[in-house]
Structures are given as structure tokens and as C-alpha cells.
Amino acid sequence: MAKAAHNAAVIGGGWAGCSAAVELARAGCKVTLFEAARTLGGRARAVDVQGRQLDNGQHILLGAYKESLRLMRAVGIDLRAAVLTLPLQMRYPRDSGGMDFVAPRLPAPLHLALALLRADGLAFADKMALARFSSTARWMDWRLHNDCSVSELLERYDQTERLIELMWRPLCLAALNTAPERASAQVFLAVLRDSLGASRASSDMLLPRVDLSALFPVAAAAFVERAxxxxxxxxxxxxxxxxxxxxxxxxDGEHFDAVVIATAPPAATTLLEQAGAAALAATLQHFEYEPITTCYLQYPAATRLELPFYALRDNxxxxxxxxxxxxRGQLDPAQAGLFSVVISASGAASELGREALAGAVAAQLAAVLGRPQLAQPAWVQVISEKRATFACTPGLARPANTTGLARLALAGDYTASDYPATIESAVRSGVAAARLVLAQQAVEK
Structure with missing residues (x-):
């Protein structure tokens, strides 16, 4: 790797900014990481809820998140202790009208084939539709000549209504935080490539046992300071x-040899305009945003689910x-009896108001799990991240990391990538931005 500039600034302490800071520090830079908030992590961070550290939103990572896992290890995170690793699955509560799909620990693609063969709750036509879609997507190398909506893609390949309801729609909402009717099919295929279409280990689902700030940003900051x-x-x-x-x-005039802007688009727009990159700044103003809501419900400590998590049929x-x-108690024993319920693309749900939404979620759990006592939690906390992600629509233009200006790069989950706005896309972007300014330094010398 090229010899680093003497000092570098990273503006923004989310996952993209922390990744850029670590990559620069590893290359020998003296890094200053600026974060406007008092907590690191950006839109994937710890918050104080009822006197405990929880998250502003529940997350699932994939084994395919290679850059995230690499940097976590680099800053000293013990992944075996920090995450619960589960095989790829889509499992609904018993008698809730859902399905039970779980991949065994076999080499790909046998793991997917056997999971499909064993899946409960899917008719033969549903299984054949899934197998046909998977084989066609592999043949296409998970790429489209022309992007379209996820709904159009599923209709084109004759996916059944039940499979759409129980598999494709929840996967699209969870991964892209955008309804299938307006979500990018190309980005969705990229997610499927690294889950349904990936190796067994890459398709594993990783549930954080620690809060999202502790999972990487806090350790990243300590790494930067040690350097x-x-x-x-x-x-x-x-x-x-x-x-x-x-x-x-x-x-106030503090000088840096190199800068990575790793803020959300509104703040990045202002900084880019000041720096002289007005054209790039203009491309950041066309993003639309989708919210994610997480509802925490506290029950007696002995209250448990049969599995660490379930999919739910939303209606x-x-x-x-x-x-x-x-x-949450199966991830961290200190959180025994605490459930978290996720609502992606939650604009309509948020219109109910927090109290009404919490009551509706508690009633839903009581009904689908067949446990009336769940309708009366000891306390609830509803957290809505109003601009959790950009709306991942077909053909969306996303900016590159380069700004066209020397030693100034842009990082964020919204930059050009085949992934939606995920932790991994933020990390990849931060790493790419850091390497860009380091490469510019090498060329200048």
C-alpha cells in the first residue's frame, strides 16, 4: 500500500467513516475522525433505552460481508463472541400460515436444494418456482440487461403469490428497505447472489450479540487512537x-493533507459545494428516503421464543x-425477555403514532405466537429512523467515491455499489474512499 499522507481527516463517524479511518490508520496516516453526535455508528448505532444500551434498529449481517468482517477482526473484535451465526433461513411461527425454510450446513448449492426439498408450508408449485428462479438467476449471473422493479422481475419469472408473500417480499423489504413494487431488481439480485446463491458460509446470517456501536465503530475509534x-x-x-x-x-482553518467526507447526503452536499465539487453535490439531492422502525417490548425474563428470530406475515x-x-435474550442474556420487532419501509406504520403502533405490534405477537400474555408488555420503546436508507429504486444513479479533487473522497452507503444501503456497502465505500486518497498520494509523489 502507498505511503500515507502525513495527516488525514474523516468527517463522519458512521460505519463508512470509521472504516475509512481504520484503513487510513493502517496505512500509516495520522487520522482525525470527526463525529457531530456523541455516539459513533451513524444510522447503525447504540441508543439508551430504559437504562440499557440497545440499537436504533435491529440488524442482520451476512457471512458474505467480507469487508465488514475483515475490519472487525482488524480492530480486535472477537466475532465468535460478538455475533450469533445461523444458517440461511426464513422461518415463521408455527400455525401462523407461514413456512419453514432453513439451509443445512452443506456445500452450495446442495444446501439450498435440500432446504427447498425439506421446506414446510410451500406447495410443490411454490418449490418449483423458487428452483426455477434460482437456476435462471445463476444462468444470468445474477444480472439484468435493463433494471426493473422487483415485482416486475418476479412476475416475469412466474413466481407464485405464496412464494412472493413468504419469501421474496420480506427479503426485499429487509435487504433494500423498499417495497417490491418500486425496488430495484438488479440490486435485489445482487443480494440474492450473496445469500441464496452463495456458498454456505457466505449465506450464513449473523445476529449481533453486542450493540451496533460496540460491534465495530467504538473499536475502530480505539484503533485509530492507538495508531x-x-x-x-x-x-x-x-x-x-x-x-x-x-x-x-x-x-476554523485546521489543515489536513487528505479528507474523506463520510456524512449523510445533506451534510455532504454542503461540504462538497464549499470544496468546489458542485456538480457532484448536485447528484446527492435526488435521493428519496425510507424509514425503518424497531419496536422493543419487554416481558418477564423467562419469556422466550423457540428460535432466536422469526419472520412475521405483515398485513x-x-x-x-x-x-x-x-x-434479544438469546443474543445477550442480560436482555432476557426483551423482543425487538422490525418494520422496514415503515412510513405507513409510523402514521399510527408510537403508542398505537406499539399496541398493534404487541397484539400481533400475541395472536401469531398464540400467547395472549404478549399483548401486555411491561414497557415498550418505538424507535423510527426516518432516513434509515435511500429508496433503492430501479436505475438509481449513485455517486462514485471520487470527487475530481485531489485527496478528497466521498464515502457512504449511498455511493456507487451493487449493494443496497447496508452496513457492508458503507464499509466497502469507506475502504474505497481511503484507498482512493492514498493512491492519489502515491501518484503525486
């Missing part, structure tokens, strides 16, 4: 200008908004 860098929390950077003789001036007409429920 001689600095982490500044509660430090908003609102000005960025080119310096005479090269480099960049931040805030707005029935007041069933939850799409997945997680038993």
Missing part, C-alpha cells in the same frame, strides 16, 4: 475549503405491521 490519531465526538464540521499549497482546511389491513421478531 496516534484522534477521535472528536460532538464535533460538527461545517466548513471545508482548499488550502493554498495543497490539502484542505476544516472548520396492514389486519393491523399486523411487524415483519421480523427477535428474541
Amino acid at each position: 496516534g490519531g484522534t477521535v472528536r465526538l460532538g464535533a460538527k464540521v461545517d466548513t471545508l475549503a482548499p488550502a493554498d499549497g495543497g490539502g484542505w482546511l476544516l472548520g 396492514a389491513a389486519s393491523g399486523h405491521w411487524g415483519q421480523f421478531v427477535f428474541d
